[in-house]
Amino acid sequence: xxxxxxxxxxxxxxxxxxxxxxxxxxxxxxxxxxxxxxxxxxxxxxxxxxxxxxxxxxxxxxxxxxxxxxxxxxxxxxxxxxxxxxxxxxxxxxxxxxxxxxxxxxxxxxxxxxxxxxxxxxxxxxxxxxxxxxxxxxxxxxxxxxxxxxxxxxxxxxxxxxxxxxxxxxxxxxxxxxxxxxxxxxxxxxxxxxxxxxxxxxxxxxxxxxxxxxxxxxxxxxxxxxxxxxxxxxxxxxxxxxxxxxxxxxxxxxxxxxxxxxxxxxxxxxxxxxxxxxxxxxxxxxxxxxxxxxxxxxxxxxxxxxxxxxxxxxxxxxxxxxxxxxxxxxxxxxxxxxxxxxxxxxxxxxxxxxxxxxxxxxxxxxxxxxxxxxxxxxxxxxxxxxxxxxxxxxxxxxxxxxxxxxxxxxxxxxxxxxxxxxxxxxxxxxxxxxxxxxxxxxxxxxxxxxxxxxxxxxxxxxxxxxxxxxxxxxxxxxxxxxxxxxxxxxxxxxxxxxxxxxxxxxxxxxxxxxxxxxxxxxxxxxxxxxxxxxxxxxxxxxxxxxxxxxxxxxxxxxxxxxxxxxxxxxxxxxxxxxxxxxxxxxxxx
Amino acid sequence: xxxxxxxxxxxxxxxxxxxxxxxxxxxxxxxxxxxxxxxxxxxxxxxxxxxxxxxxxxxxxxxxxxxxxxxxxxxxxxxxxxxxxxxxxxxxxxxxxxxxxxxxxxxxxxxxxxxxxxxxxxxxxxxxxxxxxxxxxxxxxxxxxxxxxxxxxxxxxxxxxxxxxxxxxxxxxxxxxxxxxxxxxxxxxxxx
Ligand SMILES: Cc1ncc(C[n+]2csc(CCOP(=O)(O)OP(=O)(O)O)c2C)c(N)n1
Numbered sequence: 001x002x003x004x005x006x007x008x009x010x011x012x013x014x015x016x017x018x019x020x021x022x023x024x025x026x027x028x029x030x031x032x033x034x035x036x037x038x039x040x041x042x043x044x045x046x047x048x049x050x051x052x053x054x055x056x057x058x059x060x061x062x063x064x065x066x067x068x069x070x071x072x073x074x075x076x077x078x079x080x081x082x083x084x085x086x087x088x089x090x091x092x093x094x095x096x097x098x099x100x101x102x103x104x105x106x107x108x109x110x111x112x113x114x115x116x117x118x119x120x121x122x123x124x125x126x127x128x129x130x131x132x133x134x135x136x137x138x139x140x141x142x143x144x145x146x147x148x149x150x151x152x153x154x155x156x157x158x159x160x161x162x163x164x165x166x167x168x169x170x171x172x173x174x175x176x177x178x179x180x181x182x183x184x185x186x187x188x189x190x191x192x193x194x195x196x197x198x199x200x201x202x203x204x205x206x207x208x209x210x211x212x213x214x215x216x217x218x219x220x221x222x223x224x225x226x227x228x229x230x231x232x233x234x235x236x237x238x239x240x241x242x243x244x245x246x247x248x249x250x251x252x253x254x255x256x257x258x259x260x261x262x263x264x265x266x267x268x269x270x271x272x273x274x275x276x277x278x279x280x281x282x283x284x285x286x287x288x289x290x291x292x293x294x295x296x297x298x299x300x301x302x303x304x305x306x307x308x309x310x311x312x313x314x315x316x317x318x319x320x321x322x323x324x325x326x327x328x329x330x331x332x333x334x335x336x337x338x339x340x341x342x343x344x345x346x347x348x349x350x351x352x353x354x355x356x357x358x359x360x361x362x363x364x365x366x367x368x369x370x371x372x373x374x375x376x377x378x379x380x381x382x383x384x385x386x387x388x389x390x391x392x393x394x395x396x397x398x399x400x401x402x403x404x405x406x407x408x409x410x411x412x413x414x415x416x417x418x419x420x421x422x423x424x425x426x427x428x429x430x431x432x433x434x435x436x437x438x439x440x441x442x443x444x445x446x447x448x449x450x451x452x453x454x455x456x457x458x459x460x461x462x463x464x465x466x467x468x469x470x471x472x473x474x475x476x477x478x479x480x481x482x483x484x485x486x487x488x489x490x491x492x493x494x495x496x497x498x499x500x501x502x503x504x505x506x507x508x509x510x511x512x513x514x515x516x517x518x519x520x521x522x523x524x525x526x527x528x529x530x531x532x533x534x535x536x537x538x539x540x541x542x543x544x545x546x547x548x549x550x551x552x553x554x555x556x557x558x559x560x561x562x563x564x565x566x567x568x569x570x571x572x573x574x575x576x577x578x579x580x581x582x583x584x585x586x587x588x589x
Numbered sequence: 590x591x592x593x594x595x596x597x598x599x600x601x602x603x604x605x606x607x608x609x610x611x612x613x614x615x616x617x618x619x620x621x622x623x624x625x626x627x628x629x630x631x632x633x634x635x636x637x638x639x640x641x642x643x644x645x646x647x648x649x650x651x652x653x654x655x656x657x658x659x660x661x662x663x664x665x666x667x668x669x670x671x672x673x674x675x676x677x678x679x680x681x682x683x684x685x686x687x688x689x690x691x692x693x694x695x696x697x698x699x700x701x702x703x704x705x706x707x708x709x710x711x712x713x714x715x716x717x718x719x720x721x722x723x724x725x726x727x728x729x730x731x732x733x734x735x736x737x738x739x740x741x742x743x744x745x746x747x748x749x750x751x752x753x754x755x756x757x758x759x760x761x762x763x764x765x766x767x768x769x770x771x772x773x774x775x776x777x778x779x780x781x
Contacts, residue, residue: 004614004624108629132625132652165627165652166614239650310655336674336713341700343601343668343692345635376635381697545697550636553696 005169007162010133011100012037013169014140015070019177020098021045022062024055026423027452028074029109030163031102035072036455039464043174048455048464051391051423052077056084056099063097063153064189066180068144072100075116076390080424082119088153089123090199091189092206094180096147098140101157105279106306108160111371111390113304115280120155120257124203126210127257128156128219129235133167139254142219150206150213155257159279161236161306211258219254222267229321230271232264232284232295237277237307244312245322259287268293273321275300279307347376349551350520350567352446352491356415357384358547358571359497365413365505368397370425372417373450373519381548385415392416392424398439399432406438410505414441419449419457422472426481432510433482440504441512444491445474446519454522478512485511492517494574520567529568529583531561537580544572544581591622592748593646595654599673600665601690602639605736608761609663610641612740615757617645620749627652636693638669663743665736666690667706674713683710683717684742686735718742718780725776731766734773741777751778 005013011034015023023046025035039046049055052073059071073081078101085099101119104110120127128143130136136158143154187195214220226247233241234253241250251267253259268274268288276285276297285297300315301307316322347354357377360367361384369375369385370393378385387397394414402409416425421443432439449455456462461471475486485507489496497515504511531551540557551565552572559580561572573581598606610626617624622645629640642654656675661682664670670685677683685707694700703709711717720742722735729738737758744754754774762770 002618004618004626160629161627161652164629165625167625167649167652168618168623236652239652242650308653308655309651310658336671336709339701339703340668340672341692341694341702343636343638343672344694345637346693348635373635380694380699542698548693548697550693550696553691554698 001171002168003171004166005133005137006033006164006166007130007133007136007158008033008102008164009037010137010169011072011140011156011158012041013171014137015098016041016044017137017172017174018068018141018144019175020068020070020144021179022059022067023047023070023072024049024058024062025072026050026052026055026077027449027455028077028102029452030104030158030160031072031074031077031100032452032455034070034100034102035464038070046464048457050458052081053084056081056088059097059099060084060088063093063095065094065182067095068177069095069097070100070140071097072102074110075101075103075114076110076112077101078116078119079390085119085153086123087191087196089125090191090196090203092151092199093147093153094182096144097153098143098147099153099155101155102163103157103159103280105159111388113280115283116155116157117256117283118281120157121283123155124207125152125257126150126154126255128154128254129256130156130158130162130254131235131238132162133165133169135254136162137169139219146213150210152206157235159236207258211261214255214258214260215262217255217260220260220263221252222263223250223252224270225249227270228272230267230274231277232267232274232288233277234284235279237279240307240309240312241277244309245316253284256284259284261291264288264291265293268295277301277307277312280304344379345376346379346548346550347373348520349549349565350569352515352517352520353377353444354382354547354549355491355494355497355571356442356444356515357382358575359494359501360384360413360415363498363501364411365501366401366408366411368394368401368412368414370394370414370416370420371451372420372444374415374417374444381546391420392428395425395428395432395439395441398441399428399435399437402437402439409437409439412439413501413505414439416441416443417450418443418445418447418459418474419455421474422458426477429478429483429510429512430481437510438508439510440501440507441510443474443512443514445514445516448519448522450519450521454519474514483510483512485509486514487512488514488516490517491515492569492571494571520569529570530563530566531568531570531572531581532584533559533561534580534582537578539578539580541577543575543577547571547575591620591645591647593644594661594747595645595659596643596661596663596743597654597659597673597676598641598643598663598665599669600639601669602636604639604665605733606639606641606665609736609740610643612754612757612761613643613743615761616744616749616754619753619757623647623649625649625652638672640673661743661746663739665739668692668702670710671703671706674710677714681714681716682746683714684739684746685710685717685719686722686739687719688723688735720777720780722777725780726773729772729776730769734766734769737762737770737773738777738780741774742780743777744774745778745780754778
């Protein structure tokens with residue numbers, strides 16, 4: 001039977017069919033659906049870990065205990081998980097392990113576009129790159145077999161277009177795989193220097209064997225067509241190559257670490273011009289060149305952003321390797337593109353994050369930020385966030401501000417979401433207390449991981465398996481770290497927020513403000529209390545527009561509230577100086 | 590030999606593009622097509638633009654529609670229709686819901702919602718259908734079925750039999766809403 005599945009759904013299906021019984025992850029686009037979907041299969045266990053390092057470590061434990069294991073994360077998550085990963089490469093596995101790294105070329109929803117294939121090379125572990133959903137499913141099974149056969153974790157790297165594109169997948173039944181017995185083996189699993197040195201040597205032996213495997217694996221195969229141009233490619237780029245250069249010979253690589261040297265030489269010898277087509281970095285190209293083979297790649301094609309059929313055809317045509325495409329672009333471009341306003345994502349109507357950023361801006365405070373829905377407050381009209389680097393960075397950054405310049409530090413607030421605080425904010429706060437910082441940290445506790453689609457975390461009281469769980473007590477947690485000034489406020493009360501910010505910023509010791517109110521999307525407001533504009537009072541001052549609420553606009557010269565979008569949060573009522581906005585409407589009134 | 594079709598469905602998060610693309614995918618499968626459907630989501634609920642790319646043919650490699658490559662652009666919102674017009678093939682079909690959702694730059698007065706979208710679209714693409722999908726859906730019993738009205742207009746312009754569409758609709762729409770959606774689909778299909 002064939003089903004239309006996204007790459008992520010195919011990965012989840014593949015893990016189920018291949019006997020994976022334990023899976024751990026931290027959400028992150030474009031990887032999130034893998035665990036969400038896997039968790040719905042029978043007879044398995046899946047969990048959201050608080051961060052990717054913990055997810056990797058849970059995977060390591062499950063593997064050593066004998067289970068086939070899946071660990072999934074977005075590309076930057078592998079930075080967080082890199083520490084356990086690079087030594088797990090030494091110990092190897094018991095039950096097979098596949099680590100899915102979902103990369104995001106083009107940064108559709110990420111802060112960078114790092115090419116995680118280098119992690120596989122760095123860790124000296126096998127790397128598989130599926131190019132569509134069927135391959136994604138099949139390669140999960142192959143990855144687990146390789147993992148057990150060669151005693152190594154395996155990385156499967158997708159990209160957004162593989163993870164989020166649907167294609168037909170042949171559905172199979174689940175394989176039942178017995179848990180392997182655990183045998184105590186300190187020389188394998190206890191990585192102290194003496195044992196690690198032994199494993200280090202084995203790592204090279206394993207890599208040599210994997211290289212042999214890579215030469216013979218059907219994952220790496222030559223498709224002979226015309227001999228004038230030969231393309232080496234992998235992952236999604238293969239699909240683009242087949243359409244833009246249908247006549248070219250192709251060496252399609254599914255297993256890209258270690259590379260099949262002999263196969264590459266054979267292919268290079270059979271074509272007149274050899275070109276590597278790959279997204280982002282010249283990962284394959286540099287290695288081919290280092291074999292002493294003349295090869296092209298990034299001299300023709302961009303090394304940033306995504307590739308597609310058009311880019312490849314265009315660049316090949318420019319280089320005279322292809323007749324220019326006959327497709328005429330739509331004419332009258334000026335007519336189309338003139339003055340098209342953008343449609344950036346925005347905080348939802350009723351979002352509990354909005355009030356804080358309005359107040360931060362009003363008080364002219366510096367906000368070192370973090371990643372989550374609240375990062376949208378950095379865009380107009382709120383423009384209330386100064387920095388965003390990686391998850392958890394806000395607190396260390398604010399502390400650094402204070403140490404570099406206490407006066408600046410005294411005007412700086414770290415802003416961090418609840419999921420992000422539990423992911424990697426706790427240690428930053430611990431540091432601020434220990435090293436005598438005086439920063440103010442705002443934790444935006446909306447009871448969910450909203451940005452990635454509402455996943456549970458240790459603060460929500462539920463698990464991925466749908467069970468009730470102990471919810472972390474944020475107040476007690478930050479007090480235990482040594483913070484004495486802790487207060488909880490309702491982020492829909494602008495007066496309370498403003499007062500709290502002024503007092504805590506002035507305090508010469510670390511303080512934490514917890515803004516507590518669930519994400520508006522978790523509990524759709526009934527909107528009996530939507531806001532009405534009393535048109536006789538509105539002077540058209542536009543103060544309410546500065547909230548950046550999608551429910552508020554100007555109709556003519558007066559404020560207008562869309563009753564279907566308004567949730568009645570009441571922030572605009574507090575912002576209006578003329579008392580023109582009042583509660584009491586109802587949707588479709 | 591199945592005629593290959595590339596199309597884009599564009600709109601704003603929450604407009605029901607996902608259901609429409611599911612019905613379409615099922616109909617295409619039933620008609621014997623290979624198909625790829627590519628969605629960029631994640632920020633969809635936060636009011637950003639959403640694009641679903643659909644490619645159908647004997648064998649589909651790339652999941653992405655190229656610029657000037659779409660046989661049909663189905664726009665659930667006017668501004669998004671204009672934005673993605675460069676993807677339409679010369680001579681391709683444009684289907685536009687006659688509906689405006691102003692984006693935040695417009696709401697806060699930093700930009701103007703272009704007043705002449707339909708003229709601009711029509712100038713570039715003579716094969717434009719402007720559909721009052723909400724009014725039509727309302728007449729069918731539920732304005733939320735506007736997405737299915739638009740799907741009906743699309744269906745009429747694709748080389749797949751009507752019976753196949755109706756079967757796919759029944760399979761993908763919850764029984765409770767099937768009657769409304771059936772009449773919404775029919776109204777779209779018979780739209781002139
Ligand atoms: C290392 C890493 N893992 C995952 C992500 C993806 N990601 C971005 S923000 C976020 C969590 C946001 O949750 P929270 O802090 O609760 O803020 P909210 O979106 O709910 O406002 C996640 C998982 C990331 N950017 N980096």
